Amino acid sequence: MVELLGVRKRYGEVVAVDGVDLGLKEGEFFTLLGPSGCGKTTTLRLVAGFEAPDAGEVRIGGERVNALPPERRPIGMVFQNYALFPNMTVFGNVAFPLRLKGLPEREVRRKVGTLLEMVHLVGLEGRYPKELSGGQQQRVALARALAREPKVLLLDEPLSALDAKIREELRGELKRLQRETGLTTLYVTHDQEEALALSDRIAVMREGRVEHLGTPREIYEEPATPFVAAFVGTGVLVPGEAREGLFHRDRPWPVRVKGEGPGFLLLRPERLRLEEGGFLEGTVVLATYLGSLVRLEVEVGGLVLKVDLPPGRVPALGQRVRLGLPEEAPFVREER
Amino acid sequence: MGWLAHGALWLFSLLFLLPLLWTLRSALLPEGLAYALPPAFGPWTLENFWNVLEGPFGKAFRNSFLVAISVVLLGLPLAAGLGYALARYRVGGHGLRFAVLATQMLPPIVLALPLFALMRLFGLSGTLWALVLSYLAFALPFMAWLLLGFFQSLPRELEEAAYVDGATPFQVFFRVVLPLATPGLFAAGILGFLLSWNEFLFALLLSGRDTQTVPVALSTFVTQRGVLFAQVAAGVVLSVLPVALLARMVDRYLVEGLTLGAVK
Structure with missing residues (x-):
């Protein structure tokens, strides 16, 4: 569903992504795991289209998307700091992508209702983001990301700003939602516990390269390098x-x-x-x-x-x- | 401690307000008493206001308003576009940023003659358009610079989120950035309005008899018989009123806009 073939990205002297090859299968929950500055977020942004690769290819659904702007890629994204529009209500935020698509208002209402039900936020439609807790804001962000019915869901450390209890709760919910929707998901985190709990496969990154690619069990029980062994668990x-x-x-x-x-x-x-x-x-x-x-x-x-x-x-x-x-x-x- | 702080605040407030209060006092006194020594505090009259409004001042008031509002209405959308392009797309690089700033460095008198010649060449001399275009040349870069800081302070993720939601760059600008920049737009708009409302030099050079603005009309109270202080004071009070009312109506946005834009 998503392929990165020999992708490189540099900012001046710094090589952020150094020849990364990855392939996400359809319906897979795939995690990029690594410490700060390892290139995981840059890789995600390359898939989203916020950055263009200096070399290599990014493919989504078999189509080369290197030159495609984010708004034309079949993706939904949840940001670390939620990125909800503060001037719009919960309803307005979730309806935003649907209204951009030009759907009739009745259809928008129906879809927003379904999405809010899915993330357990029914009854909060009229609230503004500042009137919600961190966990609720993240659910709104998730509902908005799903509204466009994307082929790929990108999650950039979506739980890192939440406290431990809510993080654990949302982690389970995220997994449930991903199972229910069967959406191919690319997840970025530096939290190895989160990666092990959620993922079908994990790519551990270091200095712009993939150090080990495998299932959580393989990564934990048979780490490929001393770095992976020390970083995971x-x-x-x-x-x-x-x-x-x-x-x-x-x-x-x-x-x-x-x-x-x-x-x-x-x-x-x-x-x-x-x-x-x-x-x-x-x-x-x-x-x-x-x-x-x-x-x-x-x-x-x-x-x-x-x-x-x-x-x-x-x-x-x-x-x-x-x-x-x-x-x-x-x-x-x-x-x- | 609290009363000390309050006392100091009152003292400073009075220091700033004193010239305005004195002007109001002068406007409410008969002409002969406005600058009498020792200062008079009565009898009060509204006569100066009626005299001012009966003369060319009413028309000047309308002209000032038309010019200032035109500058804001024409300049603000352009300034918003320019400020956003500079903030997010780095259009023109440092050169363009410097050019925008450089317009604020020139003393207005340097441009007075070229502008006068230019307006005559285009047949605009003596029209309100001459004033609108001249003021735009100063107000537009000023508003753009103010908004540039404001746009830079908006989290980039909000725009990125809108892109991922399927918005085009124009939709992002109009549906996400501009609504969030409302305080900045208010601040830029009011300051642009003030810049045009208070301007004297270009108004004196470029306006005709029918297109005088308030500051020029105020200068006509300097007569051969002397300065009509009480009427000048009444004119000043009248010219301050709309701006003060406007600022009061949107002061919440104004403070937010000025501080937010200025932080970065």
């Missing part, structure tokens, strides 16, 4: 070597890994456990209470490993503990 990269199917660091560790050669063993906190006779021995240096669990930091031979424990019997700071390793863990090759 919590974990510690232990430098060493993969040899004959086992991880080696001074001595062989009882952890099965895929691949050969120097690299990093990725140890996630939920995969480590406190265990009598565990393979590693270390000292507890920090315990952080996180509500549903306690995250322990244990120093082991110059490394600080993180271990998640149920909140209950937690070892005291300075206590010596033994850590049991997972039978199998992701191994990330060193970057060349």
Whole structure:
């Protein structure tokens, strides 16, 4: 549905997007994930038509759209700061794209009604954006983006301005809406948890390039590079070597890994456990209470490993503990 | 502390208002007492106002209004277009921006003779059009500059959202940008109106007997018998009234427009 073929974009000396190749399947929820300045928003803006690529092709629905202005692309977009027209009511905002299309007023009313029902905003038609909460404003923005019946929905960090509780609530709703409408969706975020929860596939970006493209499970469990391993989820990269199917660091560790050669063993906190006779021995240096669990930091031979424990019997700071390793863990090759 | 602040505010307000209040006092006194020493505070009369309105002042008032409103009506749409083009499309680059600003740097007297010659050449000398066109030359860049700052302060995402919604650049300008720029338009309009309403030099040079504006008409109270201070004062009060009323009606927009546009 959306294809980017060798797309490049630079601003002066800065290369914002450096030869990106991506393909979004129809009905897919696709996320561009990465830290600030990695080029994810520029990539989204290239699809929207707010930026023109210096090289490469952008295709929507098989059609090359490089020279097509945003208003002629079959897209809907939700902005980070909602971008609702402050001088229009909720009804006016959602009706705006429909009126531009020249639909008769009765049809406009019917469609706006359906859209507001879809985003649970019936009864708020007459309110102005400043009279709405952040979550409600974002729902209006979503309804407006869907009004044109776009082929592709673009979402630029739509939840980042909301507080945690509403963010989680809207996240579920976004997923539901996307499933219901079957709309191809390109989502931009720096929040890896959001990306993992929502996406069918994720492209992790760094310095204008796609570092890893895969399903959330692949990204989390088999990160392609140390950067992806460190950026997605919590974990510690232990430098060493993969040899004959086992991880080696001074001595062989009882952890099965895929691949050969120097690299990093990725140890996630939920995969480590406190265990009598565990393979590693270390000292507890920090315990952080996180509500549903306690995250322990244990120093082991110059490394600080993180271990998640149920909140209950937690070892005291300075206590010596033994850590049991997972039978199998992701191994990330060193970057060349 | 509160009464101290209030006292200071009253004091400053009085300092600014004193010349106006003094003018009002002079306008309400008989001619002989307007500038008598020690100052007189009565008997009050409206005679000066009737005298002023019976003379050419009424016509001058109408001329001033026609000129000022024409400048605003013709200039504001053009200034909005120019300001938006400069703000968003960077038309003409820094050169054009400087040219717009440069028009405000020229002392009006430098342009007085060329404008006089030009208006004579086109047969417009002595007509209201001569004044409208001359004032537009100053007011248009001024209004455009004011609006430029205002357009730049509008979030770009609003325009982008409108594009994604299917709006063409013209629809974005007319249906999104202009309604949001209403305070800026009011501010620019009122300042453009004031610029034209108060102008004296070009009005003196370019207007004829029937096309005199208020400032020129006021200057006719300097007679061979001396300056008719009380009538000048009455004329000043009358000329301030419409502008003060206009500003009062839209002061909310005016303050918002001036501050918002000026921030960036």
